[in-house]
Amino acid sequence: MDNVLSIGILAFVGSAAVGYFTLPFLIRRMVLRNLVGPDMNKLNKPMVAELGGIGVLFGFIFGIMAALGADSFFGGFGGNAINLTALLAAFSTVLIIGLVGIFDDIIGWKNGIRKWQHALFPVFAALPLMVLPQSISVTALTIPFFGPVSFGILYSFLVVPVAITGASNAVNMLGGLNGLEAGMGALISFTLLLIMFFLPAEHAGRMEVIILMAAMLGVLIVFLKFNWFPAKIFGGDSLTLMIGASIAAASIIGNVEKIGLILFSVYFVELAVKAKHRFQSECFGVPQRDGTLAADPRGGSITQWVMKMGNLTEPEVVWRILGIQALICAFVFFLFWFKLFKFVGG
Numbered sequence: 001m002d003n004v005l006s007i008g009i010l011a012f013v014g015s016a017a018v019g020y021f022t023l024p025f026l027i028r029r030m031v032l033r034n035l036v037g038p039d040m041n042k043l044n045k046p047m048v049a050e051l052g053g054i055g056v057l058f059g060f061i062f063g064i065m066a067a068l069g070a071d072s073f074f075g076g077f078g079g080n081a082i083n084l085t086a087l088l089a090a091f092s093t094v095l096i097i098g099l100v101g102i103f104d105d106i107i108g109w110k111n112g113i114r115k116w117q118h119a120l121f122p123v124f125a126a127l128p129l130m131v132l133p134q135s136i137s138v139t140a141l142t143i144p145f146f147g148p149v150s151f152g153i154l155y156s157f158l159v160v161p162v163a164i165t166g167a168s169n170a171v172n173m174l175g176g177l178n179g180l181e182a183g184m185g186a187l188i189s190f191t192l193l194l195i196m197f198f199l200p201a202e203h204a205g206r207m208e209v210i211i212l213m214a215a216m217l218g219v220l221i222v223f224l225k226f227n228w229f230p231a232k233i234f235g236g237d238s239l240t241l242m243i244g245a246s247i248a249a250a251s252i253i254g255n256v257e258k259i260g261l262i263l264f265s266v267y268f269v270e271l272a273v274k275a276k277h278r279f280q281s282e283c284f285g286v287p288q289r290d291g292t293l294a295a296d297p298r299g300g301s302i303t304q305w306v307m308k309m310g311n312l313t314e315p316e317v318v319w320r321i322l323g324i325q326a327l328i329c330a331f332v333f334f335l336f337w338f339k340l341f342k343f344v345g346g
Contacts, residue, residue: 004197004201004206004207004210005197006070007067007070007071007207007210007211008067008193008197008210008211008214009214010063010066010067010070011063011064011066011067011210011211011214011215011218012063012214012215012217012218013218014059014062014063014065014066014067014215014218015059015060015062015063015064015066015214015215015216015217015218015219016059016063016218016219016221016222017059017062018058018059018062018063018219019055019056019058019059019218019219019222019223020222020225022054022055022058022059023052023055023222023223023225023226023233024226026049026051026052026054026055026233027049027226027232027233030049030050030051030233031047031049035049035050035051036048036049036050037050037234039178039230039231040176040284041176041177041178041284041285041287041293041314042230042287043287043288043289046230048231048232048233048234049232049233049234050105050233050234050236051102051105051106051234051236051238052223052226052227052233052234052235052236052239053098053101053102053105053235053236053237053238053239053240053241053242054102054238055219055223055233056098056219056220056223056235056238056239056242057095057098057102057238057242059215059218059219059222060094060098060215060216060219060242060246061095063211063214063215063216063218063219064087064091064211064212064215067082067211067214067215068082068084068087081207082207082208082211083204083205083207083208085132086132086205086208086253087207087208087211087212087253088128089128089129089131089132089249089253090128090129090208090212090246090249090250090252090253091212092128093125093126093127093128093129093164093245093249094125094212094216094242094245094246094249096124096125096127096128097121097122097125097164097168097241097242097245098238098241098242100121100122100124100125100241101236101237101238101239101240101241101242102236102238104121104236104237104238104241105236105237105238120165121241122164122165122168122169122241122244122245123161123164123165125164125168125241125245126160126161126163126164126165129156129160129164129249129252129253130156130157130160130161131156132156132253160252163248163251163252163257163260164244164245164248164249166248167244167245167247167248167260167264168240168241168244168245168248169244170244170264170267170268170270170271171184171185171240171241171243171244171267172237172240172241172244173267173270173271173274174266174267174270174283174301174302174303174321175240175283176282176283176284176303177283177284177285177303177314177317177318178227178228178229178230178231178314178315178318179224179227179228179229179231179315179318180283180303180318180321180322181235181239181240181243182220182223182224182227182235182239182243183224183318183322183325184243184266184321184322184325185216185220185243185247186217186220186221186224187322187325187326187329188247188263188264188325188329189213189216189217189220189243189246189247190213190217190329191259191263191329191332191333192209192213192247192250192251192254192256192259192260192263193209193210193213193214193217194333195256195259195332195333195336196209196210196213196254196256197210198336198337203254203255204255205253205254205255206254208250208253208254209250209253209254209256212246212249212250213246213250216242216243216246220243223235223239228315229314229315229318247260247263247264248260258341258342259332259336262328262332263328263329263332265328266302266321266324266325266328269302270301270302273299273300273301273302273305274300274301276300277298277299277300280300281296281298281299281300281301281304282296282300282301283301283302283303283304284296284303285303285304285307285314285317288311290311291313292311292312292313293307293312293313293314293317294307295307295308302321303317303321306320306321
């Protein structure tokens with residue numbers, strides 16, 4: 001393994017450190033300014049600090065900047081060249097969608113922005129990736145039963161915005177339980193990061209994806225410390241949109257879209273369930289006096305299905321869903337390691 005490990009560790013540690021010192025400050029300030037919301041899965045509905053996505057965004061930014069600084073001043077710890085165009089395009093996408101998410105957290109859900117408008121917000125964040133030169137971005141995908149299909153310029157103007165918008169909204173659909181969103185994002189980010197480490201050094205986009213996923217993983221792990229049951233802060237739409245956009249952007253610039261799609265399998269199931277209920281269902285359970293969560297009789301989410309397995313507490317529900325995601329991640333890495341499926345390239 002080449003020296004890319006050093007710069008990945010720097011991005012990870014940098015983002016984690018900033019998140020660790022930023023999030024406690026945010027918790028205190030949000031509570032002081034009454035920027036709080038009820039924890040719907042608790043019987044007494046305690047008020048919890050919101051806008052935790054801001055801390056995640058700060059950590060992510062610092063992690064990326066630390067990696068770029070190391071590359072600039074120390075030659076990438078051994079000459080591993082960073083494609084600044086690709087990395088900064090992906091970074092800009094995550095930054096824009098983070099700001100859009102903060103706007104949505106503050107204004108959208110309080111003043112009634114329509115759902116279709118909410119769903120289309122991430123399109124604006126796709127613009128930096130849409131203008132990537134075709135020499136950097138992929139223009140063909142392998143479609144089952146059809147083989148490689150060349151999209152040409154439509155890849156930039158159709159596939160990229162659909163991927164960013166779809167991934168961002170997918171993560172936003174499955175949440176509402178302490179630690180669920182960040183836990184899912186951390187598992188997927190770690191899997192992409194691990195796979196990239198074992199790709200050949202000359203693989204286009206490898207270095208950039210490692211930096212992106214290391215920075216996101218570091219701050220998500222720290223966020224989990226404050227968001228795990230009982231949560232002291234919620235991430236909001238800014239968090240979920242950033243998680244989805246970062247994974248989609250990494251999959252695009254790393255030319256591993258098929259890996260990204262399979263890792264999102266749980267979200268595809270959630271989309272189907274939500275669509276069946278005309279997107280009117282929620283992930284929240286019905287709190288019981290014994291500390292467990294009963295499923296909403298109306299159903300409409302994977303969380304409700306898990307709650308029906310028995311008298312489960314909120315952490316137990318979350319652990320089961322994370323367990324499903326972990327199995328998918330392990331399966332993808334198994335297929336990749338033993339070369340049982342062509343994940344990389346068109």
